[in-house]
Amino acid sequence: MIKRDKYIDKYYLKEFKEYLLANDRSEKTIKTYLDNVILFIEYFNDMEIEEFNPAVITPIDILDYRSYCQTILNLSVSSINIRIASLKSYFSWLKIEGIIDKDITVNIKKLKDARIKEPKSFDEKTYRALRRLYYREGNELHICIFELLSKCGLRASELVNLKLDDIKMNFNENGDIRQGTLEVIGKGNKYRSIPLHKDVRKAIMNWIKIRKKRKINSPYLLISERKDKFTTNGIYRIIKKYHEKLQLDSNYSIHTYRHYFCRTLIKNGADLSTVAALAGHNSAVVTSQIYTIPNEKEKQDVIEKFL
Template identity: 30%
Template structure:
C-alpha cells in the first residue's frame, strides 16, 4: 500500500522528488514504530491510539511541533489515499488536531544586502558567472530552489526576455527577465557552451552536471555570509525578499501571487506582514510626532 501511495503522489499528483522522499520517510518512521511497539506491520489497521503514541514519542525525542505536524500530515495523506481506493473506511487521523506552533517570522535580506552580493561576484570564470546568475535569477524571479535546478535551455526566451518556470503540480508560469539578468545570462551561456555545450539543464555544476540542492544552498551561504548577519541564509529567504521588496515598492498582491506561482492569495499574504513592519518602521522614522 505504501508503494501504491508513492506511485500515486509521483505520477498522478506529480510531487517533487524531495517531497516524495519526505513522505516516504515519514510513513516508514511510523511503520517502524508500529512494528516495534505494537507488533503491527499493517498500518492500514492502526488505531488513533497507536498513532498518538507515535506522536508522543516524536515530541519526546525533541522534534519541534512544526516537524511533528509535517510527519502527521504525511501519514494523514496516506490514510486519505487508502480511503480513496477503498482500502479503509475510516481515517484514524480524521479528528486529529495539529500541535500548536509558534508563528515563524521570516526575515528577508535587505535590498542593500542583495545588491552588495550581486555586485560582489565579479569574477569572469565559469563558476563566478554561474553563481552570479544563480543569485540574480532567484532574486529577480522569486522562483523556488527546485524550479531553478530544473530549468533547461528551452525555458529561456532571450528575444522576449522571459523565462518559463515549471512549478508545483507541473503548473507553468512566465516571468519577465530584467535586462541586467539577461546580460549575465548571455555571458553564462557563452561560457557554458565553451565548457560543456548548451544542451540539457540550464544551471550546471563545475563539472557540467545538473545542479543539486546542497550546492545551491552552499552558494547562497558563501556569498551572503560576507554581506549579511541574518541567521538564515537560503534560497527561500531570497524568494521571501523578492516578494517583500515588490510589495514594499507598491506591487499588488495578485501580481506577486502570479509571479511566485501560488495557487491562492492566502499563501502570498504571509509576505504582507513583513511589508507592514517595514511601513511601520518608515512611518515611525518619518512622522514628526513619532518618538524616534
C-alpha cells in the same frame, strides 16, 4: 525547581533514562524529557484523583494537560510541543517494554502555531552589498544564479530544473536582447511565465557564452564544474560562500532571495495578484498573508512616525 532525584527511582524513570542513553540522546535532551515527564506526574498527582500510574493514564489526561499548559501556564506552542513530545517518547517506550498495554499518546497531535511569521528577507543595504560581492567576484555562473533567484523569485527546485528551452529571448534587428521570459513548472506541476529583468537577461546570456566555451552539452541551464546538473545542495554551497563573506547569519537561505523578490515588488507598489502569479501562489490571499507582514524596522518606523 524540578526534584529529579525524588522521582528517578519511581515510575520506571531510571529505565527510561537508560533507554534514551542507549538511543544516543544528548544529555540536554535526556534532561528535558525526564523533567517534562516529572512535570506531568506532578500535575496529575496535584489533581488528587488518584496517584500517578502509567497504566491509568488516558488520552483525555494528556489532552487536558496540553490545554492546561496552553491556557493556565500560557506556554508557547513550541514549549507545549516539547512537553508532549517527551510524554509521547515515555509512553511509547512503556508500551515497547510491555509495562502498559497501549500507547495512549499515539494519536495526540502537535499544536500548530497559528501565528504567521515574517519571512526572512534581505534589507536593501544587505542586498546591495551581496549583489556587489557577486559581481566583484566575477563568476558568471554565480551571477546568473544570484540574478535568477533575486529577480525571478524561483524556488530552489525550480532553479536547478531550469532548461535552456525554458528561456525565451526576443532580439531586435541589431541582435540585442529586447525582452525575455522564463517558463517555469512549479509546485503541483503548475506553469507560470516570468518576464526577465534586463539584469537577468544579461546574466543568462553571459553564462550561456561560458557554457559554449566549455562545450557543455546538457539541456539544463545550470551545470556544475563537473558538467553535472546542479542539485539544490550545490546551489546552497555557492550562496553560503557569499553569505559567509558578508558574515550573514545562517538563517539566510536560498528561499530568502524569493522572499526579497516578493517583498520588494509589493513594497514598490505591485498589486498582489500580479506578485502571486509571478511567485506561483494559488491566490493573492496567500501572497498577502506572507508578504504584507511588517518587519521589525517597519513597525518601529510606524511607532516613531505616528505616536
